């Protein structure tokens with residue numbers, strides 16, 4: 001039986017080489033269909049580098065919807081990079097609480113101080129210079145350079161990777177093809193409007209070229225999309241083999257006395273660095289919950305609460321056993337500890353994991 005080349009909705013066969021994607025078509029689509037985001041400049045206006053940088057740091061590993069309230073709150077409280085640089089780190093960390101990946105908040109503050117105190121409050125325009133700032137990696141440098149300064153570069157986030165993988169039918173999982181994807185994206189760049197182009201690719205990935213059921217009928221790049229022309233949009237990006245996250249365990253100790261709870265501050269570096277916590281053990285794969293009491297911050301009648309707290313970090317899952325105790329009077333001194341009135345726990349800027357612990361212990365309501 002003769003083999004028939006696959007037909008796409010556009011009626012082309014997979015044997016035909018797709019034409020080059022037309023960046024002008026994408027820009028026209030963007031002018032009609034761009035998302036209205038609080039950190040974006042209005043059409044024809046220049047973007048504010050501070051807003052672009054702030055939003056891009058917040059958007060690392062975080063959704064647009066989760067970022068919006070934090071972006072508004074930060075901008076209202078610290079409307080310029082100089083204001084953010086002058087703020088105490090502790091206040092910035094508290095304002096960041098709940099957004100996760102807390103190293104970003106420390107780097108955000110360090111970066112603001114570098115820009116404000118060493119660069120006269122002016123963000124560098126070049127991708128290479130931006131890369132030298134704390135917390136600014138290749139993606140963020142490209143995004144700020146392109147969006148704030150129209151530098152000729154494309155910021156390749158997860159949405160853009162998906163679009164490019166489909167456009168060029170890249171036959172490897174994204175994590176193996178990152179360099180290729182960046183290079184292919186760069187070949188699409190038009191001579192002008194780099195910032196709009198990068199945001200157009202992001203918007204296309206977020207609203208049209210979605211992970212499931214992409215709306216190729218609405219896509220300005222469909223005539224040049226290899227995956228669509230082959231009728232194989234769902235096959236791209238090629239799925240990587242799933243690696244299970246390792247499970248770590250640990251314990252947290254919730255002790256209350258006279259209407260206050262014992263908290264401490266985690267070391268500045270590492271997981272949840274600088275954030276408030278209920279005294280906790282290290283989180284380890286080989287942690288033995290039956291020996292957890294040996295890590296308690298003081299002698300007390302510790303009671304294990306039913307049901308562990310589960311939390312997922314980027315590289316591991318955590319199961320935290322919770323122990324609770326009530327003391328008739330607080331000890332006069334506990335190294336690195338402080339007693340926080342229960343009514344003020346919500347002002348402590350607890351990270352999400354510790355909020356879950358507080359909820360499980362009945363100290364705050366969900």
Ligand code: SF4
Nearest residue numbers: 209216219222225228
């Ligand atoms: S044609 Fe379809 S698969 Fe290709 S880029 Fe557009 S939305 Fe994505």
